[in-house]
Amino acid sequence: MPLTTETAKNPTLQITILGAGIAGLTCALALRHTNPSAKILLLEKSAFEKHKETGAALYLAPNCSDHLLRLGWHPRTSGSNQCEGFLSVDGMTGDVLKEMDLGFADEKWRGRDDGRVRPWVLSHRVDLHRELRRLVTDDTGEVPGNAAVLCCGVFVKGVDVESGMVELGDGRRFCSDVVIGADGNASSSRGFVDPGARLKSCNRSCYRFLVERRKLLDDPETRMLVEKNGYFADVTAPDRKFVIYPCRENQFVNFACFCPDDIEGTGNDWDQMGSKAKLEKSFESFWPPARKALSYAGDDLKVWQMMDAEPLESFVRGRLALIGDAAHPFLPFLGQGAAQAMEDGVSIAVLLQQGTKSAEILPLVQLYDQIRRERVHYIQEKTRMNGRDEGKGRLTPDELFGVLDFCYVHDEWANTDKHLAAWREREEKS
Numbered sequence: 001m002p003l004t005t006e007t008a009k010n011p012t013l014q015i016t017i018l019g020a021g022i023a024g025l026t027c028a029l030a031l032r033h034t035n036p037s038a039k040i041l042l043l044e045k046s047a048f049e050k051h052k053e054t055g056a057a058l059y060l061a062p063n064c065s066d067h068l069l070r071l072g073w074h075p076r077t078s079g080s081n082q083c084e085g086f087l088s089v090d091g092m093t094g095d096v097l098k099e100m101d102l103g104f105a106d107e108k109w110r111g112r113d114d115g116r117v118r119p120w121v122l123s124h125r126v127d128l129h130r131e132l133r134r135l136v137t138d139d140t141g142e143v144p145g146n147a148a149v150l151c152c153g154v155f156v157k158g159v160d161v162e163s164g165m166v167e168l169g170d171g172r173r174f175c176s177d178v179v180i181g182a183d184g185n186a187s188s189s190r191g192f193v194d195p196g197a198r199l200k201s202c203n204r205s206c207y208r209f210l211v212e213r214r215k216l217l218d219d220p221e222t223r224m225l226v227e228k229n230g231y232f233a234d235v236t237a238p239d240r241k242f243v244i245y246p247c248r249e250n251q252f253v254n255f256a257c258f259c260p261d262d263i264e265g266t267g268n269d270w271d272q273m274g275s276k277a278k279l280e281k282s283f284e285s286f287w288p289p290a291r292k293a294l295s296y297a298g299d300d301l302k303v304w305q306m307m308d309a310e311p312l313e314s315f316v317r318g319r320l321a322l323i324g325d326a327a328h329p330f331l332p333f334l335g336q337g338a339a340q341a342m343e344d345g346v347s348i349a350v351l352l353q354q355g356t357k358s359a360e361i362l363p364l365v366q367l368y369d370q371i372r373r374e375r376v377h378y379i380q381e382k383t384r385m386n387g388r389d390e391g392k393g394r395l396t397p398d399e400l401f402g403v404l405d406f407c408y409v410h411d412e413w414a415n416t417d418k419h420l421a422a423w424r425e426r427e428e429k430s
Contacts, residue, residue, distance in 0.1 A: 013038045016166050018043035018156055018177040018189050021340055023324025024182030025132035027345030028148045029071045034353040036145035056125040057207060057247040057254030059083060060061030062109040062408040064116030064339035067346050072143055078131040079248040080123035084122050091237040094287040109408045124247040134375040135186045160190045161318030177361055179320045185307060187326035193317040199307040207257040207303045213246060221289040226253055235290050235385045274303030306331055311377045316369045321348055333387035336407055337381050343412040347372055350416040372418050394397045
């Protein structure tokens with residue numbers, strides 16, 4: 001039986017989160033705020049030993065940075081920096097296609113109802129993860145609610161979606177009111193919702209690495225790509241491109257280089273070592289300063305095959321709800337993977353807020369699916385379109401900015417609150 005302890009005013013929920021990546025940690029942190037009495041257990045298969053200095057930066061769009069700020073995170077605590085502008089360069093000729101100062105962004109995507117600033121932030125994934133983990137497990141009183149318990153190096157053998165029982169490979173069992181599958185692209189929890197779900201290749205690979213910005217600034221050939229603080233640069237050709245942007249207070253530059261799969265035999269693990277020779281071969285036709293920038297790739301060069309999946313018919317089954325890439329693997333072409341994972345985590349935390357009764361859990365889990373699935377699948381499809389080769393259905397600049405506006409102005413906290421209030425009103429009338 002689930003471990004809900006009913007009291008007159010303060011029911012205690014036991015919530016088990018499978019996976020302690022950005023999705024799982026954001027969800028756990030949001031639950032500490034919305035349901036301070038909840039008992040939160042995070043089960044993570046890795047020991048976090050692989051979180052080394054790899055080129056794994058990400059940008060936190062306004063629709064997720066807003067939630068992080070509400071939850072006690074601040075860019076300065078993780079060395080993040082503001083995205084100040086955008087530069088697009090023709091990869092073959094070096095011609096500047098577009099340059100845009102993003103000083104308007106704070107005002108454009110400021111909260112429509114509450115006026116809160118929603119910054120566009122560039123962050124190193126390791127730094128963000130470390131700070132989220134600190135906040136989630138904090139027991140000093142800095143964060144409301146019970147400190148989450150984090151267990152690393154564990155293998156989840158099975159989930160009983162009807163009872164909420166989670167069984168580990170070592171035989172231990174944990175009974176939960178709600179189980180949240182947040183175990184990423186290679187999710188095992190996805191199979192408990194849809195046993196037939198499979199990842200599929202999108203026939204592209206991505207190389208990732210970090211370079212000290214000073215090296216690129218000191219090189220006359222590459223300086224123009226990185227000379228402005230906080231600028232996101234896109235160096236593009238019809239069927240391949242690379243993007244670069246700073247992180248860690250503009251001290252490092254993250255590279256993400258996209259090319260057809262036939263250049264490199266790859267798998268879908270994030271931490272496969274990449275071949276510098278094959279990277280350079282992939283971009284050998286590019287403008288010389290672009291090739292010079294790629295020549296700074298070092299021992300941290302990684303490559304992975306980008307994977308997609310058919311949309312799930314539901315993100316939930318019984319007491320199990322999927323969030324993040326476990327529910328909807330995202331390609332990187334709109335930078336919304338982390339944002340949608342955070343929106344998922346916030347949504348389910350709002351639904352499972354303090355005072356949730358045992359009898360409400362199953363319908364609220366279903367409500368999460370109804371709230372999130374349509375929005376996520378729409379953004380996934382626009383992401384796929386933006387990753388197409390030039391002339392083959394890629395979003396036009398006007399279409400792209402329309403989609404970004406749709407993504408960025410959304411407040412999932414308020415949206416879920418609205419849906420929850422409507423659900424409670426319907427329940428009271430029935």
